[in-house]
Amino acid sequence: MSEDRxxxxxxxxxxxxxxxxxxxxxxxxxxxxxxxxxxxAAVMFLIRDRVETQRDLVVRLNTDKTGMVRMIDDLDRLGYISRTPSTNDRRVTILTLTASGQVALREAQQHTRRVADDVFHAVDHDDLLAMRTTLRRVLRLDVSNGNIL
Known part of the structure; x- marks a missing residue:
């Protein structure tokens, strides 16, 4: 008898x-x-990928505004991001990585790759591709623009 779905x-x-x-x-x-x-690191990756506002980061990371304020404040204090008032809406601040933020992100990416390789070491390339495809389908990810529907 097969397992229940x-x-x-x-x-x-x-x-x-x-x-x-x-x-x-x-x-x-x-x-x-x-x-x-x-x-x-997730916030920095998204800022690098042009998710530029705190509001958009909250949506993309499915987190609360207060927690995001702390993340942005931390990154600002470390000198990894800059905040610039939007030219379109004075209530909005545009976030960008600073030069030192870009360097830190490259280092964080090396750590991320090492950890991912370690965690998924027993999974071959084709299975990882299939897993990614399946998870995207579960999330109904619109691959063309990277938004979760």
Whole structure:
């Protein structure tokens, strides 16, 4: 008798959560000497990819505004981002990486790749591609513009 689809779905959800926890813990440990966390790195990656406002970061990372303010303040204090008033809307601040932020992001990316390689070392290339495709389908990711529907 084959396993129940609902139970398999639950198991997959639990396993995804466990993989996320392990990867986050390892990445946080790797980034700690830089005074960064995985959340800081995620914010920096998105700013690099032209997610320029705090509001857009909150939506993309599915987080609360207060937590995002702390992230932005931390990155500003470290000198990794700059805040510029929008020319279109004076209530909006445009976020960009500074030169030192770009250097820090490259270092964070090296740590991210190392941790990802470590976490997924037992998964071959084709299985990783299939996993990514499947997860995008689950999230109904619009690959053409990177937005979750």
């Amino acid at each position: 609902a139970q398999i779905s639950i198991d997959v959800g639990v396993l995804l959560n466990q993989v996320h926890s392990v990867a986050t813990e390892r990445l946080n440990a790797a980034l700690q000497p830089m005074n960064l966390t995985s959340r800081h």
